[in-house]
Amino acid sequence: MLLTLFESHTHFFLSMFQKMILTKIISNTLSLHKKQLIEWLPAVRYFSSPTNPLVNVDVNDKSGIAVVTMNRKPVNGLSLELFEAMSKALDDLENNRIRGAILTSSCPTVFSAGLDLNELYQPDKKRFKAFWTTFQDVWLKLYGSSFPTAAAINGHAPAGGCFLAISCEYRVMCPDYKIGLNETRLGIIAPIFLRASMRNTVSNREAEKALTLGTLYSTEDALKIGLIDEIAIYKVKAIERCENFLAQFNNVSSIARSFTKRSLRQKDLEELENCREEDFNIFWSNLIEPSVQKQIGDYMQSLKKK
Ligand SMILES: CCCCC/C=C\C/C=C\CCC/C=C/C(=O)SCCNC(=O)CCNC(=O)[C@H](O)C(C)(C)COP(=O)(O)OP(=O)(O)OC[C@H]1O[C@@H](n2cnc3c(N)ncnc32)[C@H](O)[C@@H]1OP(=O)(O)O
Numbered sequence: 001m002l003l004t005l006f007e008s009h010t011h012f013f014l015s016m017f018q019k020m021i022l023t024k025i026i027s028n029t030l031s032l033h034k035k036q037l038i039e040w041l042p043a044v045r046y047f048s049s050p051t052n053p054l055v056n057v058d059v060n061d062k063s064g065i066a067v068v069t070m071n072r073k074p075v076n077g078l079s080l081e082l083f084e085a086m087s088k089a090l091d092d093l094e095n096n097r098i099r100g101a102i103l104t105s106s107c108p109t110v111f112s113a114g115l116d117l118n119e120l121y122q123p124d125k126k127r128f129k130a131f132w133t134t135f136q137d138v139w140l141k142l143y144g145s146s147f148p149t150a151a152a153i154n155g156h157a158p159a160g161g162c163f164l165a166i167s168c169e170y171r172v173m174c175p176d177y178k179i180g181l182n183e184t185r186l187g188i189i190a191p192i193f194l195r196a197s198m199r200n201t202v203s204n205r206e207a208e209k210a211l212t213l214g215t216l217y218s219t220e221d222a223l224k225i226g227l228i229d230e231i232a233i234y235k236v237k238a239i240e241r242c243e244n245f246l247a248q249f250n251n252v253s254s255i256a257r258s259f260t261k262r263s264l265r266q267k268d269l270e271e272l273e274n275c276r277e278e279d280f281n282i283f284w285s286n287l288i289e290p291s292v293q294k295q296i297g298d299y300m301q302s303l304k305k306k
Contacts, residue, residue: 128287
């Protein structure tokens, strides 16, 4: 009650002095740690910044909602540089206490083609380590973000593309595209954090079927199994629907919302936090198997031949 009252009266700009006084009063009342309270203060400053050419962040000053656009043509292949830009953008959003984020793509028919196969083919260990660690970071930050998230899926979203979408809390997809975790079809075992995101999105039974078969679903079928939440005819509409979803949280205490989300996702986040090195080692040893390398090479060729 006190927290809700506090939040609803702090949507205007607070000077550092006001922040300190408010923090002190509430800190005394609730006996909470001062640092935690400062972190909990609602959004006071929004920004629209060109940030990085690979990830554009555009924050609506009125709603406080950020549209985060992946911009790595032609297919938003998830490279080390794209992951680094996403990781930095997620930090900025967290620090600026935005009210919600929508992930989308600037590629006309692809949300993301998943991991950049060039990162997986004949990899250099040092670079691959940085790549994999940043991939883990992005998931931890996106899946565990304090702000609500949605994905406007304006194109195909196979493998890592689907993975980004299911790390968000809500998904709106445009018709006639494919989405799914096709890793097993490529001979890959889905990593621990990918399995967690899938189980958090669809029923355990659907997750098992989807992951073991490596199914790529049409937009319509994805809606049927709950892999996406809505269909929107084109990108602008998909963003609008995501905004509507995020706007619902305007009437909910952001502290209560964010703690509830965190507590529901905590186990999954900790599972990865506790085995990051092991997770890397498992994938590295799988990746450098000559048979896997051959499979990746052939697959890349088949994509180029199309
Ligand atoms: C393959 C075995 C991998 C083994 C790895 C082992 C360990 C890793 C463990 C776990 C991984 C974690 C989970 C995530 C995994 C992944 O994400 S793997 C990537 C899987 N991605 C795909 O299977 C998607 C492949 N792409 C497509 O199906 C299509 O490109 C499309 C997204 C449907 C778009 O089709 P379209 O619009 O027709 O575009 P093109 O196919 O013509 O592609 C344009 C150019 O982009 C290149 N390209 C496509 N996808 C990728 C990619 N993922 N990485 C790098 N490059 C990609 C494509 O070759 C074209 O290039 P050119 O213009 O011909 O040069």
